[in-house]
Amino acid sequence: MTFVDVDCVSLRYGEDADGTLALHKATLQVGNGEFVAVVGPSGCGKSTLMKVVTGLWPPTVGAVIVSGREVTGPLSIAGMAFQNPTLLPWRTTLANVMLPLEIVQPHCSRLRREWAAYLAKARDLLALVGLKGFEDHFPWQLSGGMQQRASLCRALIHDPSLLMLDEPFASLDMFTREELWLALQDLWLARKPTVILVTHDLREAVFLSDRVLVMSARPGRIIAERVVNLPRPRDLDSTYESYSVALVHELREHISAARSTAA
Amino acid sequence: MVTTDILDETPPRRRKPYLLRRKSLRHILPWVVIIGIFVVWEVVVRVFDIEQFVLPAPSAIFASGWQWREPILINAWQTLLTTVIGFLFAVIVGLLAGIAIGSSTLVYDSFYPALIGFNSIPKVAVVPILVIWFGVGTIPAIITAFLIAFFPILVNVAVGIATVEPELQDVLRALGASRWQVIRKVGLPRAMPYFFASLKVAIAAAFVGTIVAETVAANKGIGNLMLVASSRFEVPLAFAALLVTSVMGIGMYLICAAVERRMTGWAMRGADTVPAGQG
Numbered sequence: 001m002t003f004v005d006v007d008c009v010s011l012r013y014g015e016d017a018d019g020t021l022a023l024h025k026a027t028l029q030v031g032n033g034e035f036v037a038v039v040g041p042s043g044c045g046k047s048t049l050m051k052v053v054t055g056l057w058p059p060t061v062g063a064v065i066v067s068g069r070e071v072t073g074p075l076s077i078a079g080m081a082f083q084n085p086t087l088l089p090w091r092t093t094l095a096n097v098m099l100p101l102e103i104v105q106p107h108c109s110r111l112r113r114e115w116a117a118y119l120a121k122a123r124d125l126l127a128l129v130g131l132k133g134f135e136d137h138f139p140w141q142l143s144g145g146m147q148q149r150a151s152l153c154r155a156l157i158h159d160p161s162l163l164m165l166d167e168p169f170a171s172l173d174m175f176t177r178e179e180l181w182l183a184l185q186d187l188w189l190a191r192k193p194t195v196i197l198v199t200h201d202l203r204e205a206v207f208l209s210d211r212v213l214v215m216s217a218r219p220g221r222i223i224a225e226r227v228v229n230l231p232r233p234r235d236l237d238s239t240y241e242s243y244s245v246a247l248v249h250e251l252r253e254h255i256s257a258a259r260s261t262a263a
Numbered sequence: 264m265v266t267t268d269i270l271d272e273t274p275p276r277r278r279k280p281y282l283l284r285r286k287s288l289r290h291i292l293p294w295v296v297i298i299g300i301f302v303v304w305e306v307v308v309r310v311f312d313i314e315q316f317v318l319p320a321p322s323a324i325f326a327s328g329w330q331w332r333e334p335i336l337i338n339a340w341q342t343l344l345t346t347v348i349g350f351l352f353a354v355i356v357g358l359l360a361g362i363a364i365g366s367s368t369l370v371y372d373s374f375y376p377a378l379i380g381f382n383s384i385p386k387v388a389v390v391p392i393l394v395i396w397f398g399v400g401t402i403p404a405i406i407t408a409f410l411i412a413f414f415p416i417l418v419n420v421a422v423g424i425a426t427v428e429p430e431l432q433d434v435l436r437a438l439g440a441s442r443w444q445v446i447r448k449v450g451l452p453r454a455m456p457y458f459f460a461s462l463k464v465a466i467a468a469a470f471v472g473t474i475v476a477e478t479v480a481a482n483k484g485i486g487n488l489m490l491v492a493s494s495r496f497e498v499p500l501a502f503a504a505l506l507v508t509s510v511m512g513i514g515m516y517l518i519c520a521a522v523e524r525r526m527t528g529w530a531m532r533g534a535d536t537v538p539a540g541q542g
Binding site: 054056061073074075076080082084086088089090099100102132137138154158164184 | 287301428430431433434435436438439440444448452453455527529531
């Protein structure tokens with residue numbers, strides 16, 4: 001069943017015709033509960049695609065349909081995590097994670113009555129990503145990796161059926177990144193939301209996703225698609241096995257081709 | 264063995280007393296400076312034998328202040344009350360107007376030039392007009408204090424809200440937050456450090472406003488007392504009144520600073536807070 005349907009979407013920045021064309025007739029479908037990774041050369045409009053799907057920006061041409069309805073404004077069924085952790089510095093980790101509950105219905109009106117339950121949920125989520133004991137720390141007291149984990153928790157606290165991850169691990173070192181891949185896989189297996197992960201790390205795309213989409217250089221559109229046939233849960237060693245290595249290699253060639261046609 | 268002993272023990276031993284010494288120094292130094300100024304002043308007046316009606320010595324100022332303590336206190340109380348009322352109005356209006364101007368580019372573009380123009384008017388020039396409207400007394404002084412104090416508050420709150428990082432706004436907008444929710448959850452907390460910093464400027468400005476208005480048109484207050492004192496060549500009394508004003512100013516400043524520290528500690532992670540859980 002298709003959950004996200006991006007149908008021939010173009011997006012041009014600026015009002016006039018000479019504005020930057022970031023997306024050109026991008027088309028993709030993501031099934032319910034599917035984990036899809038989008039890879040592409042830098043500046044190809046991956047982040048723009050995220051903003052269009054979540055309704056932060058309206059497409060110039062075309063339509064985005066999520067869960068059977070056309071997207072006209074920001075989606076409250078979506079959780080988002082960005083490249084920067086973007087935690088609010090005046091809130092503790094716990095209060096940051098609970099932020100979506102103060103805005104998204106039906107949690108917003110239940111929050112006061114079922115405070116203890118929500119609090120326990122937030123604490124459990126933090127414990128799941130290894131942040132037990134840091135609930136009352138402020139963001140600046142956490143390392144970059146810890147902040148990014150908290151940001152993931154915030155994206156998940158309101159049980160979104162669509163999780164949009166915009167290069168969430170890009171600014172982390174490789175060891176922290178791999179650790180968080182495992183954490184994300186656990187979170188996904190436990191809840192099975194639909195995930196769209198934008199990344200420029202091909203190993204990450206192959207390790208985490210069910211399907212990898214390759215975008216062309218700007219203006220971006222989907223030029224290739226590969227299904228990842230690996231059993232779950234996957235372990236980090238799988239990224240070094242011949243199947244994954246070959247897949248990464250193949251994706252790499254698609255991207256080099258996309259870059260050379262642009263240049 | 265010897266070298267490891269040194270490595271193990273020397274740094275904490277040397278560092279801690281140093282930091283402690285610095286910390287207590289930071290508390291003592293302001294008093295040293297204030298007392299130093301008075302001592303130098305006293306010495307200069309005595310050595311050069313300066314006439315009292317030109318520059319009275321601190322000793323003469325304190326003596327005069329003690330002699331006239333009752334009228335000084337009564338008038339100081341009047342000035343303090345006037346200032347605080349004007350200041351409170353400035354806080355309310357500055358905060359509300361700052362939110363309105365900071366959260367909408369349209370309101371910002373339309374009102375900002377007019378506000379700049381208004382702020383360029385020397386407020387002392389407005390006092391006679393206020394007297395025509397409200398008569399001589401406390402009300403023109405309150406309004407003058409308000410007029411001077413509200414602008415820095417407004418500008419700071421507006422800037423704090425207008426410069427919220429788009430990424431932080433996106434976090435909330437992606438959740439479907441309304442415009443007002445974005446302002447309340449991100450804009451306002453983000454503007455609070457600016458707001459509290461502006462209070463320290465605004466309270467000093469409010470004192471200036473009150474005393475200017477009292478000097479021009481009032482029959483009570485420190486400004487009026489100084490006017491009367493200087494017209495009678497009671498220069499030490501005028502200086503004593505100035506001194507009392509400074510003390511009130513420092514007091515109000517300290518209150519504002521304490522409130523600031525309490526409300527926006529997250530924005531002031533200074534040298535004495537050690538980050539935990541790094542790594």
